Amino acid sequence: SCKTMVRALSPSSLVAPSSFYTLLLLVVATLLGQHPEGPLRVATAQNTPAPVPVRVGLILDWATKVSLAVSLRRRTGIQMAVEDYYAAHPGSATRVELHFSDSKGDVVGDASAALDLIKNAQVQAIIGPKTSAEAEFVAQLGSRAHVPVLSYSATSPSISPTQTPYFVRTAANDSFQATPVASVLASFGWREVAVLHEDSPYGAGILPALADALQSVHSAAIMVVDRVPVPSGADEDALDALLYRLKAMPTRVFIVHASHSLAAQLFRRASKAGMMSDGYAWVATDGVGNFVDRFDPEDLDFMQGVVSLRPHVKYTNQVKNFSARFRARYRRENPASNDDVLNDATVTGLWSYDTAWAIAVAAEAASVPGPAFRTPQNSTARTDLDQLGVSTTGEALLRAILNTTFDGMAGRFKLVDGQLQVAAYEVVNIIGNGAVTVGFWTPESGISRDLKDGSGNAARQLKPIFWPGEMLSPPRGWTASQNGRVLRVAVPVKHGFTQFVGVVISDNSTKPKITGYCIDVFNEVMKNLSYPVSYQYMPFPDSPDSYEMLVDQVSERKADIVVGDVTITASRMEEVDFTMPFTESGWAMVVATEPDTSGSMWIFLQPLTTSLWLASLAFFCFTGFVVWVIEHRVNPEFRGTPSQQFGLIFYFAFSTLVFSHSNSSTNHLIISIIQ
Structure with a gap:
């Protein structure tokens, strides 16, 4: 009797008994002496059929030590997502099977890995690859084979779901953070900025959106004075050459859009060049903010005072529980790993978890059958690409993925036009060995100190920021350039009526003294500019035709500007541009005033x-x-x-x-x- 019960409960005689009633029938059958492998086993197998496998490929990078550590974390997190989903949905009719492939760290390796997964493993969806450059070619393969390609890290707008319909971005598009960056700059009144971006599809993809955001910022347009592409493999000499060129410019506000590894090298050289000191302001995109926990303490020392952005993730109890389980599992599966950064509750890690969960949800909702590919009937096929089949389940699975919504680890998972939507961005300030949140940005409220409704933050300001050079006051954003060209300002020399322009040349000084109402107005205008301009007055000698000749100095490029009581005439307007008159011209009479005696009887x-x-x-x-x-x-x-x-x-x-x-x-x- 005991032996019969053991045989009845063994995996070889029963397919996954998952209900209390099935177990009760087995016990009754054993007590009645019926054979456990008879009709009862057949009926149970028919009631609980085996789940339909849904093959999902996962492209990882095992090429370098750093990429290996990241890939191990991604693999563990995605495996946990699949297991957590089926633990929460034990009666699912489908089951995701993960197939791993190595990209070897380049575009060709990614293409080869994707081709192998589609042709040999016949995967019905692919997660990865890591970078935007790698994802672009893999997305083309997926569109040709009707295999959805989901990427949680390819954020560049250069690859778009509208151009490659089978590409799904389960991360935030980089163009989404262009407006938050512009809002941060505008909140401090900066009007000029230099952009340093990685010379790659990832780095260049944000530039159009960033330029539009800076021009359409609510207070005033922000001018991009220089765009500096930084090679991803640049050495120290190349970085120094770029930084010293920027240091010679008046602008002291810089936007950095690069991967975290390149950004660490850039800030290290910037510190050596003295550009992480008082007066400088550095604003980095989420390429820095998302990976603050991955930087070495030495790298963070060179990044003190940097302001960065990252998509806001609320660290709920669910996220904390996942982080604790992840650390325990990672240590157990990788005991020889010396990776000390075991907390994968970062934005990218949570996005990868939600990506795997979304595929499991979509496969169940679409009732995706087993893998099936239509092999092209082409007798002239010469390469593997020519022999690539077309998935019969890809279209239904893609449609189900695009319509999938749920509350994931990183927040609400919702795809619009094939891209994940981000509800808010977090503004962080790198201080010490980490980052401190100093504010948030939302499409509805813009910049604010917190996300609470009705907070009363009418000023729309950030919390106090620790700037480079250990300064608490915001940098003014510019400085006088020693290498800039001096503006030549011509002024008329007059021998009478010097109230508007007066030129006094002293014998004891080589520099003339320029005074007058027009000079005072011009000096105040130059002081109120949002950027520095060096200028020098050039007295023009008096003559019968001095004003005509003075205007000709501008048209002949001997002077950049004329300041003085110059009358606007039609002939002069054909040669030069005039400002709006700030005082009336013409004749006037000055008389002495007397006390009013209109009330006297005499x-x-x-x-x-x-x-x-x-x-x-x-x-x-x-x-x-x-x-x-x-x-x-x-x-x-x-x-x-x-x-x-x-x-x-x-x-x-x-x-x-x-x-x-x-x-x-x-x-x-x-x-x-x-x-």
């Missing part, structure tokens, strides 16, 4: 001057004398003693001011005229 006396009063008095006296001459012969009232007649003349003159005369006059016409 205001009517102000127009009457002394000479006017004397003239009026003389006129009144003359009028009285004329009347006396005419009237004293015929009018007895104008007679009497000489003193009476003299007084009558003055009385008659003053009385005309206020009233009509009461004296009788025989000549009414004269009196009427006088009145």
